Structure formats: structure tokens, C-alpha cells
Amino acid sequence: MITTHRLAKSFDGRPIVRDVSFDAPDGTITGLLGANGAGKTTTLKMICGALQPESGSIFVDNAVDETGAPGDPLSRQHRVGALLDHMGIYSRLTVRENLAYFGRLRRMPAELLEERIESVISVLRLEAIADRRTKGFSQGERMKTALGRALLHSPQNLLLDEPTNGLDIPTIRALRDLLRRLRDSGTCILYSSHVLDEVRALCDRVVIIAEGRIVAQGSPQELCSQAETGSLEEAFIELTSPARSC
Amino acid sequence: MNQAMNQALTIAHKEIIDGIRDVRSIVASLFYALMGPAVVGLVSIATHANTKPESGALVLTSMMAIFTLVAAFVGGMNVAMDTVAGERERRSLLPLLLNLVSRRSVVLGKWLAVSFFALAGLIVNVLGFLLVLAKAGFHIPAFALYTWLPIAMGLFSLPLLAASIQLLISTISRGVKEAQTYLSLVVFLPMGIGMFLVFSPAAKQAWLTAVPLVGQQLQMEALMNGRQIALVEPILLGCLTVVLAVVVLLVAAGRLQHDEIIYGN
Numbered sequence: 294m295i296t297t298h299r300l301a302k303s304f305d306g307r308p309i310v311r312d313v314s315f316d317a318p319d320g321t322i323t324g325l326l327g328a329n330g331a332g333k334t335t336t337l338k339m340i341c342g343a344l345q346p347e348s349g350s351i352f353v354d355n356a357v358d359e360t361g362a363p364g365d366p367l368s369r370q371h372r373v374g375a376l377l378d379h380m381g382i383y384s385r386l387t388v389r390e391n392l393a394y395f396g397r398l399r400r401m402p403a404e405l406l407e408e409r410i411e412s413v414i415s416v417l418r419l420e421a422i423a424d425r426r427t428k429g430f431s432q433g434e435r436m437k438t439a440l441g442r443a444l445l446h447s448p449q450n451l452l453l454d455e456p457t458n459g460l461d462i463p464t465i466r467a468l469r470d471l472l473r474r475l476r477d478s479g480t481c482i483l484y485s486s487h488v489l490d491e492v493r494a495l496c497d498r499v500v501i502i503a504e505g506r507i508v509a510q511g512s513p514q515e516l517c518s519q520a521e522t523g524s525l526e527e528a529f530i531e532l533t534s535p536a537r538s539c
Numbered sequence: 540m541n542q543a544m545n546q547a548l549t550i551a552h553k554e555i556i557d558g559i560r561d562v563r564s565i566v567a568s569l570f571y572a573l574m575g576p577a578v579v580g581l582v583s584i585a586t587h588a589n590t591k592p593e594s595g596a597l598v599l600t601s602m603m604a605i606f607t608l609v610a611a612f613v614g615g616m617n618v619a620m621d622t623v624a625g626e627r628e629r630r631s632l633l634p635l636l637l638n639l640v641s642r643r644s645v646v647l648g649k650w651l652a653v654s655f656f657a658l659a660g661l662i663v664n665v666l667g668f669l670l671v672l673a674k675a676g677f678h679i680p681a682f683a684l685y686t687w688l689p690i691a692m693g694l695f696s697l698p699l700l701a702a703s704i705q706l707l708i709s710t711i712s713r714g715v716k717e718a719q720t721y722l723s724l725v726v727f728l729p730m731g732i733g734m735f736l737v738f739s740p741a742a743k744q745a746w747l748t749a750v751p752l753v754g755q756q757l758q759m760e761a762l763m764n765g766r767q768i769a770l771v772e773p774i775l776l777g778c779l780t781v782v783l784a785v786v787v788l789l790v791a792a793g794r795l796q797h798d799e800i801i802y803g804n
Contacts, residue, residue: 304802341637343801370639381631385560386553397549398638400542426560442634 294319294481295340295450300349301505302335309335311505313349317483317498319449322476324496325485326529332505333485334378337452340483341375342366353450374448376456380439384428388419388438391427395442406445413441416471433464440468450481457491469495489526499525503533543644550640550648554622555655564617571613572660575606576667583675600763603668604756605733607661611697612705612726614660615653619705622649623795624718633801646710646792650702657698657705665694690762693773696780697755703787710794732756748772751780 300313310332317323327333338344340351345366353372382391389410396406414423417437422430427438436456443451453472457465472495476482486492492499493513500510509516509532513525520528559565579602626632635645705722712718733756736743748754748768754776761768794800 304798338633338801343633343636344798367639367641370637373637375634375637377633377637378630381626381629381634383553383557383631384629385557390556394549394553395634395638398546398635398640400545400639439634 294352294354295483296352296355297336297340298350298352300336300339300346300351302332302339302344302346304335309505310339310346313502313505313507315500315507315510317450317481317500319481320476320479321497322472322482322484322495324492324499325483325502326487326489326492326499327485327502328487328533331502333487333502334454336502337375337377337454337483337485340369341373341377341452342369343377371446372448373450373452374443374446375452375454376436376439376443377452377454378458380435382427382430382435382438382442385426387426388414388423388441391438392441392445396445399446401446409445409447413444416444417441418467432459433461436460436464436468440471448480450483451475452483452485454485455487456484457486457488465491489529493525501529501532508532543641543647546640546644547648547651550645551651551655554618554649554652558618558621558652558656561617561621564621568614568617568656568660569663572610572663573667575603575610575664576671579603579606579668580671580675583671599672600760601733601737603672603763604759605730605737607664607668607694607759608697608729608733608752608756609726610664611657611661611694612701612729614663614698615655615657615702616705616722616726618656619649619653619702619709620715620718620722622653623706623709624712625709625715627712627800628714636801642795643792646706646788646795650706650788650791653702653706654699657702658695661695661698690758690768690773692777693755693758693780696777696784697752700751700780700784700787703784703791707787707791707794710791710800728752729756736760749775749779751776751783755780 295317296315298314300310301308302310313332313336315323325333325336335344339346340353343366351369353369356368356372383394386394392410392413393406396409401409414420417440419434419437419441422434427435430438436459440456443453456468460468472482472484476497484492484496497512498510499513499516501508501516509519511519516528516532517523517525520531522528522531579599582602583599623632626635636642704725708721708725709718712721729752732753736753736756743757748757749772754772758768758773758776
């Protein structure tokens with residue numbers, strides 16, 4: 294479970310995230326929906342510990358340190374697997390070597406790491422390419438490898454930032470099936486996207502972010518009711534309109 | 540501390556494997572490392588034919604020192620470029636930072652890998668020179684372990700400093716092209732200092748033997764020309780070079796803390 298409270302972050306003096314508070318429960322796919330530049334990716338980067346918020350707090354699985362504070366960013370990374378907009382796999386290493394590298398960095402015991410690599414390769418159907426160097430991989434193969442890296446340590450919380458970008462339809466469907474299976478097994482999934490069809494097809498809850506602020510959150514049906522419209526697209530436009538935020 | 544070191548070693552191991560598989564870069568680095576011995580080999584043939592052996596040896600030893608210092612800088616250049624600026628460009632730096640690894644460990648691991656290649660370049664260069672000089676029939680003075688070991692301390696600390704400087708530049712650069720531009724300029728540093736000292740003998744003050752980069756040049760020249768060097772000089776030089784390397788490395792680690800690294804270009 295992920296809880297953020299009043300997160301704020303600016304870059305080069307420009308506020309990017311102003312006031313972001315929401316819950317993403319276990320066993321739920323929570324969509325983080327917003328236009329380009331709304332602050333979705335920065336929020337995810339703060340949750341996974343890559344960026345430090347200027348103010349506000351982030352709790353992952355309600356973990357706290359001895360002072361009751363949320364704990365440092367590295368401690369959050371134990372509980373989180375992330376596939377952000379950067380796939381970042383190494384082209385001169387094989388799929389198996391890529392996974393092993395990140396597992397070793399996470400200090401996974403050798404036997405467990407071996408077991409998890411085989412499991413991830415099997416779940417993501419990477420057997421045929423597992424021992425190939427990733428140079429020349431298709432977008433889908435690269436995405437699967439990067440997703441494998443995020444799932445390697447069996448995280449309770451999974452952050453995905455526009456994971457379907459550039460993927461073909463069969464790969465998108467396979468990804469959706471996988472995410473539903475993970476959700477059903479109790480994983481908390483935070484799924485950032487600006488593609489409404491994607492969010493409607495997959496997410497149980499939706500958090501709408503505009504200009505660095507949360508403007509609405511609830512199930513897709515609740516958001517439609519809130520905006521008094523029948524479509525999520527209309528609801529998104531209505532809820533993020535400048536007139537409404539004033 | 541132990542865990543941080545283990546992570547740094549994991550990163551270094553991966554970077555070395557990655558670097559070795561980059562065959563084109565390896566060939567380019569070998570070419571640079573052996574360029575000095577090849578040039579000196581050709582010059583030695585010419586000087587042997589046209590001048591007195593003593594004056595020929597003087598020219599060769601000065602040239603050799605410059606090429607050797609340059610080799611320490613070019614051996615790890617491609618890896619330094621690829622390992623931070625390249626990772627930023629390929630967007631693999633952020634995923635790396637999401638794996639319970641501190642940024643100091645990241646920098647330390649990458650530095651170890653760059654140092655490995657820089658050291659390898661230097662060793663290839665020195666071996667190449669020894670071969671060329673032996674073939675050309677030049678007598679290398681004081682070719683004994685007790686003389687070479689202290690000199691090696693001064694000389695082989697240089698790749699560590701070169702790796703730190705290159706890593707810092709790679710951390711500042713936003714992409715491979717930018718890093719390549721700056722790193723190519725950095726190679727002129729040992730070349731420029733070397734040339735200056737060759738053509739301005741009056742500038743060779745005693746205290747300069749303790750200054751990293753300049754000291755290595757002076758001590759190599761002294762060794763090749765058969766002059767005595769007090770044991771303390773190369774040891775002091777080696778220590779100062781390593782200290783400077785660590786300071787530069789800490790600056791590079793500090794750079795990696797900046798949000799700009801995460802936000803990209």
C-alpha cells in the first residue's frame with residue numbers, strides 16, 4: 294500500500310508537484326491520470342526514492358523508522374518495483390545477465406536470485422530470448438525485460454509509468470493480463486498514464502492530477518458521476534479544466 | 540560499509556564485462572595505447588641513422604614520457620564516457636538508482652571499472668615502449684626492480700586520477716557527444732604539460748616532482764635518462780595523486796545527487 298501526504302517538488306524554481314495526497318491500496322490497480330507535464334512521473338520518482346520531496350511524506354506498506362517517520366528513500370526501494378519511463382536495459386548483456394545484475398545490487402541471495410530469474414523469465418515468456426544480448430530487441434522485448442527487472446524481488450508495490458508506450462496490441466493485452474494476475478494476488482499497482490482507454494480497461498481506482506495537484510480520485514464510475522457525464526474522457530476534461538480548479 | 544563496497548564491486552564487474560564486450564572501443568583504446576610506441580619506434584629508426592645515440596635517446600625518452608601519460612588518460616576514456624553520460628542518454632541511470640544502491644557506490648563502482656581500463660591502457664603502452672626500445676637497441680638505464688617499483692607507484696596512480704577526472708566530466712555531461720568533446724580536450728592536459736616541460740627545461744623546479752601529472756612526467760624522464768630519484772619522491776607523488784583522485788571522485792558523487800540527473804535533459 295502506498296500513501297502520499299501533501300507532496301511538493303519543484304525543479305529549477307518551477308513547481309512541478311504542488312500538493313499530492315492519495316492512497317493506493319493493496320490488491321488494486323490505481324491509475325494516476327494526467328496530461329503531459331501534470332506531475333505524474335515526478336510523483337512516481339519521489340515514491341520510488343529517486344527524488345526527494347521538498348515537503349510532504351510517503352509511506353509504503355505503512356513502514357516507519359524508529360522515530361515514526363516514513364524512512365529514507367532507499368528503505369522504500371525494498372518494497373517497491375518500478376518501471377518508469379526509462380526502460381534502461383544494457384544492450385551488451387543478455388536478459389538473464391541484466392536481471393542477475395539488478396538482483397545482485399538488491400543483495401538477493403544467489404539461490405533465491407537464480408530461482409526468481411527463472412520464474413520471471415517464465416511468467417513474462419522470455420525463454421526464447423533469455424540468453425540473447427538485448428541489443429536489437431523490439432520495444433516489446435525490451436519492455437518485458439525491464440518489467441522483469443521490476444518484478445525480480447517480488448515487490449508488494451509496483452509502479453508503472455506509461456508502460457504500454459510503443460507496444461503492439463498483443464503485447465499490451467499480455468501486459469494487462471499479467472497486471473490483473475498480480476493485482477489478484479494482492480499487489481498494489483500504481484499505473485501512470487495519459488491514455489484514457491488504457492486506464493478505463495485496467496484501473497480499479499483513478500487519481501487525476503493536474504498542474505501538480507490532485508483534482509479528483511475514486512473509481513471510474515465515481516469520477517463520471519462527479520463530473521456528471523457518462524464517459525471517463527469527458528469526466529477527465531471537466532475535472533481538469535482550469536475553470537474548475539479556480 | 541561492506542554492503543556498499545559489495546555493490547560497488549558488482550557495478551565495477553558489470554562495467555568491465557560491458558566494456559570488454561564493446562569490441563570497437565577496446566580496439567580504439569589499444570590503438571591509442573600503442574600509438575606512442577609505434578611513433579617512438581619510427582623516430583628511433585630515424586635518430587639511430589642520423590644522430591648520436593645520446594641525443595636520440597634524449598628525444599625518445601621525452602616523447603615516451605608524454606605518450607605514456609596520455610595513455611593513462613585514453614585507456615578508460617570510452618568507458619568513462621559510456622558509463623555515466625551514456626547511461627543518462629540511454630536512460631538506464633535512473634533504473635540503476637532504484638535498486639537500493641547509494642550514489643556513492645555507483646560512482647565508486649564505475650570509477651573502479653574506468654581505472655581498470657585506464658590502467659590496462661597504461662600497461663599496454665609501457666610494455667609496447669619496452670619492446671620498441673629493446674628492439675631499437677637503446678639501453679634503458681636502471682632497469683631494476685628497486686628503481687622501477689617506486690616509479691611505478693607514482694606512474695600507476697595516474698590512471699586512478701585520470702579515471703576520477705573523466706568520471707566527473709561524464710557526470711556533468713548530458714550525453715555521450717558532450718562528454719566526448721570534453722574528454723578529448725582533457726587528453727591535451729598531459730600532452731600540453733609534457734610538451735611544455737620538454738621545451739622549457741627551466742620550468743622544471745624540484746617541487747614539481749610532487750605535483751600529480753607533472754611529477755610523473757619529470758620522474759619518468761629522470762628514470763629514462765639515468766638520473767637518481769630519492770625513494771620518497773615517487774611515494775609522495777603516488778599518495779598525492781591518489782588523494783586528488785579521491786577528492787575529484789567525491790565531487791563526482793556529489794554531482795550524482797543533483798535532481799538534474801534524474802530529470803534528464
